[in-house]
Amino acid sequence: MLNSIFKKLLGGLVSLLLISVLIFLLSKAVPGDPVNLALGVSSESEINMNYQEEYERKKRELKLHLPYFYFSFLPYNFPANLQMQGSLIDIRNKRRSLMEESNLAFPKFHWNGTENQYHNWLFSSSVSLQDGKPVRYKIGRAIVWTLFLVVVSVFFSYSLGILMGLFLSGLSNQKLRSWLEAILIALYAIPVFWMATLLLVFFTTSEYGTWTNIFPSVGLAPIDLGEPWYVRIGKFGAQLILPCFVLVLHNLAFLSMLTKRNLDKNKRLGFVTTSKVFGFGEKEIIFKEVLPLSLIPLITSVSSAIPSAVGGSLVVEIIFNIPGMGRLLYTSIMTYDWPVVFPIVLLIAIITYISFFLADILYRIADPRIR
Template sequence: MAKYILKRILQAIPLLLIISIICFALIQMAPYNAVDAMTTPKMPQETINLIKAKYGFDKPAYVQYFLWLKGMLTGQFGYSIVTHESISNDLSARLPATMVLVFPAYLISLAISIVLGLIAGSNKNKLVDKIIDGFCSISIATPTFWFAMILIFIFGYKLSILPILGMNTIGVEGSISDFLLHYIMPCFVLVIAYTPELVRYVRSSTIGQTSEGYVMVQNAFGASKSEILFKHICKNVLLPIITKIGMALPMLVTGAMITETVFGWPGVGPYFVTAVRGLDYPVVMAILVLSSSMVIIGNLLSDILYSIVDPRIKEME
C-alpha cells in the first residue's frame, strides 16, 4: 500500500509543476497585465517603471516565475495589487466560508443522488425513472444564477422569510439561527446544481449491476427487490462514487463561485470575481493554481481510496 501511494504522489508532482507553468504563462499572455490596472495613459514612463520595479514586473518572465513559485511553495501567495492585503490571509479567511457552504451541500446531494439513482436504475424506462430523469434534465438546463435569483425574488423579496445576502445579519454575528436562515437558499441552489450529474452516474452504475449474476442468485433465493437494491447492489454502486468524491475536492475552492457571488456569501467566489474584474493577477494566479492543484490531489485521493476498498486495483498496477 505504501509503495502504491508513494508512486501516485511522485506522479502527481510533475503534473503540479506543469499546472503552475501553464497558469503563469496564461497570465503572462493576457492582453492586459497588472501594470495596466495601476497606470494611466498620461502617467510618466518613470512612474510606470517604478511601479514595475516595485512589484517585480521589470524582471524577465522566468525570474518572475521562480520567485512566484518559491512563494507558492512556502505558502506565501504574495499581495493583492488592488487591496495590498496578503493573499494568504485573504484565502485563509474566505476558504472556511466556502467549505462550510459547499461540503454539506455536496454531501446532501450525494445522499439524495444515491437513493434516486438506485430507484431510477432499478426501474429503467418506467414512469419513476422518467420522472427522475426529467428532474435531472430540468436541473441541468437551469442556469444556477437564474435559479438563485428566482429564490431571492420569491423568498427574500416577495415573502420576506429568508435573508437575501451575506452569511450573517450585521450586528448579530455568532447567532446559529441567523446563520441557518442565510444558509438555506445558497445551500439549496448548490444541492440542485450538484444532484443531477450524481443521480445519472448512480443510475448508470445501477443498471449495469442489475444484470450481474449475484442479483439473479438473490432473486432465486427469494430476496425482495428493496433488499437486493439497497443491501447488495448499493455496495457495488458506491465503489465508483469514491472517484466522484475525490474529484469534488476542487469544488471546496471554486465550486460555489456563481452562487457565492449572487448571494454575497463571503467565500472565495466573490474574491476571485473581484480579482478578475480588477486585473488583480496575483490573486487570480493563486486561486487558479490552488483549484488546479485540488484536481490533482482529488485524483490522487480517489486512486488511494479506490485501492483501499478494492485491492485488485493495486494488483493491476
C-alpha cells in the same frame, strides 16, 4: 497498494510543479504592466517627472527586477551583476550591445538561487494591486464561504442522490417512477443562474405573501479573519441555506439517475443470481454487493465535482452576494489584479489533484478487483 499510492503522489507533485510554472508564465503574459497598476498609472498623462524613479522603486519592491527562474542562460561574456548597474534604459542598452558583440552559440549557464521571481511568487506573500492587502489574507477570507458551499452541497447531493437512486431502482410502480424521473430531469435542465434567481425573488421577501418569506435575505459582507471559521459560519450560515439548496437541487437529478442506472445494470449480473441461490436476502445483496459496485461511477463524478464546484461557484456567489473565491476571482480579473487571480487558479489545480488522488484510494476501497 502503498507503492502505487506513493507513485501517484510523486507523479501528482511533479504535475503540480509543472502547472505552477505554466501559471507563472501565464502571469507574465497577461495585459497591463503590474508596476504601473501598483503605482495607479493608467495613461501617459499621469506620468510625472519622478516617474522613472518611482517605477524603479516599485519594481524592486515587487521584486520584478529579479530573473524569472532559478537558472538562466546568458551570452558567454554577459556580466553577472549587470542588473545592478545603472537605470533601466542603461541596462537595456548594455544588454543589446553585449548580445550583438558576443557569440550566442555557447551560452553560459547561470544559477540564480532563490532570488528569482518564480520563487518569490510561489513562496512569498504577494500583495493585491488594488488595495495593497496580502493575497493570502484575501483568499483566506474568501475560501471559508466557498468551502462551506462546496462541502455542504456535495455531501447532501450525493447522500440524497444515492438514496433517491435506491428508491427509484426498487420502485415497482412504473408510472410513478416515470413521473419522478421526468421531474428530476426537468430540475436538472433548469440553468443554475435561473433557478437561483427564481428562488431568490420568490422566497426571500414578503412581496408575494408572508408565507414565501422563508429564507433570510442574501448578502454577506467580507468577514474579518479575527474570529474562527466556525464562529463566522454560525453567525452567517443562515444566508448560505438557499445557495446550498440551489446547488443540491441541481445535482440531485443527475446523481440519482446515475445511481439508479448503475443499480439496474448490476442487478442483472450473474453474481446476484448466485447470491440468491445461496439464500441471501434481497436487501443484503443490494447493500453488500450491488451498491458498492454501483458507487464506482459516483466516485469518478465526485472527484471532478469538487474542483468544478470550487471553480463554478462564481454564478451562485454573485447572485447571492457571497464573498467567496468565485466572486473574488471575477472581480480580480475585471480589475486586472493578477497577483490575486493566478494563486486562485493554482489553488483550484491543487484541489483538483487532491480530489483525483482521493478518488484513486476510494476505488481500491470500493472494488476488491482494483485492490
